[in-house]
Amino acid sequence: MNPAAGTALAVLLSLVSAAGYALAAVAQARLAAASPAAPDGRGALRALLARGQWWWAVGLNAAGALAHVAALHYGPLTLVQPLGALTLVAALPLGAYCARRRVTRTEWRGALWTLGGLVGLVAVTGPTAPGEALSLRESLIVAAATALLIAALASGRLRGQGGAAGPAARGLGHATASGIASGVASALTQTLTAALALDLPGTEPTWWQTALLAVLISGFATGGLLLSQTAYRGGLAAPLAVVNLSNPAAAAVIGVALLGETFRAGLWGWLIAAVASLVAARGVVLLTKGGAVAAEPASAAGPRPAAVPSTVSVAVPVAGSSGSAAALPVSSASLASSVSPVSPVSPVGEALLAAVPAPPVAPAARPGQAPRAIGLGAPEGEPMPAPVAG
Known part of the structure; x- marks a missing residue:
């Protein structure tokens, strides 16, 4: 394949990779918004694995990773990596x-x-000398230090002492941990590839050392995926940006500190x-x-409170007519002012109070017996509530 065709294929595969990662992030964000967050986290992983949408997101992430690896096969790193930022x-x-x-x-x-x-x-x-990889001892040290850092980020201990953080701050912390886990998984994958090619620095690894590297890679890759799922509870754009930033940052720190890169x-x-x-x-x-x-x-798009009508109709008995009443339109403001305990009674309130018949008077209580309430909503024989001082 000529260089121009290889470059075009690398660009196409990079775009496919970015689309796969973007679709996976959107699916994870929608799943995070639809799933209630349990305070103790019990059963959250089991419920997540039972959702088909989660496995769609896993498949899209895997497809994006495969397309990214294929793009690196046909194109240079300086072209493929910036196109991956289009996610x-x-x-x-x-x-x-x-x-x-x-x-x-x-x-x-x-x-x-x-x-x-x-x-x-x-x-x-980017690596100045391709083909370099971590030794087995360096891989174990990086894995242990990364595990402690991820635990601190996921638990919120690095957010400072300013109190509890909101969902956005917690999402950025989990997104940072997710990007670091993915970056370390990439570095360990490079080490495992060198080990399988019998080009690992140091002594030749045994089968259990190779298996240990594979377990570490699987653990960090799975942890990064689950951490990103948790991060999307605080939104999509900002956590996704932090994941895409912390991933190459972690790889750059490993390269500069351990591989002599600059x-x-x-x-x-x-x-x-x-x-x-x-x-x-x-x-x-x-x-x-x-x-x-x-x-x-x-x-803000919640149920609106019921509107209070500006005018209400009050049934007032008509003098001299048995059982008849007239509906008088009264404004809500006048009615509120007439029954307000801190304002004087308005003319409308006086007319209403004059039209309402007075309640019957309770008979005098015998000595040692509490007064009874009649017609005031209390059952006969029960003590009448004490009057409220005006």
Whole structure:
């Protein structure tokens, strides 16, 4: 295959990968919104595995990963990785369409800022010497440190001491943990590939060491998927952006700290990475605000209180006529003022009070017996409630 055809196929596969990841994220977000969050989390995983929509999301994620690997086979990393950032741009309109709303301008701005920062990070990162991989000891150290970091992020211990955080903050914490888990899973996958090719640094691994790497990869990959599912309870756009940012960031930290890699272009590469990180952080903030603004109309669309009529009809007995009454239109404001305990009785209130017949008077109580209430709603023989002081 000539280079032009390989590049075109890599671009096509990258777009397919981005679409698969976007559809999977939208499916996970809808599942998170439809599933009630249990406080103790008991039975949440079992209920999740019983949902067909969850397995659709898993299949779409797997399809996106396979398309991404195939795109890397036909195209360079500098082309495929930036195109993978289009997942966020594709997920925004898809999520808004499923929610039957429009993407806000703040969300579009946040997506563009995040996309620019992510492309900048990917452009200056990447292995300077392909084929390098972690040793088995380094893999175990990275796995243990990552597990502790993920546990801290998932439990909320890194949110500070300012009190309980809202769903958005918890979602970003779980999204960060998800991206880190996926990034470490990718680094361990590279190590396992080198081990199977008998090119692992250090001594030749035994079968149990290879199996241990496979178990670690499966654990981090599954954990990243479940953490992203939890993160989408706080929205779609901002958690998805954090997942896409923390994944290459974790891989870059492993490469710089353990594999001797560095940012491209030397000092300028470090400067570009710092600026790109700030740009991406600005985009995440905008996506968080845009998601909150878009959620306000949905939460405000509740049952409206019943309207109070401006005029009500009051039945008043007519003097001299037995059993007859006349309906008089009275405004609600006048009626409220006439019965208000802190305002003087209005003329309308005086007419109403004069038309209402007085209740019968209770007979005098015998000594030692409490007065009885007659015709006032209390059963005969029960003590009348004490009058309320005006």
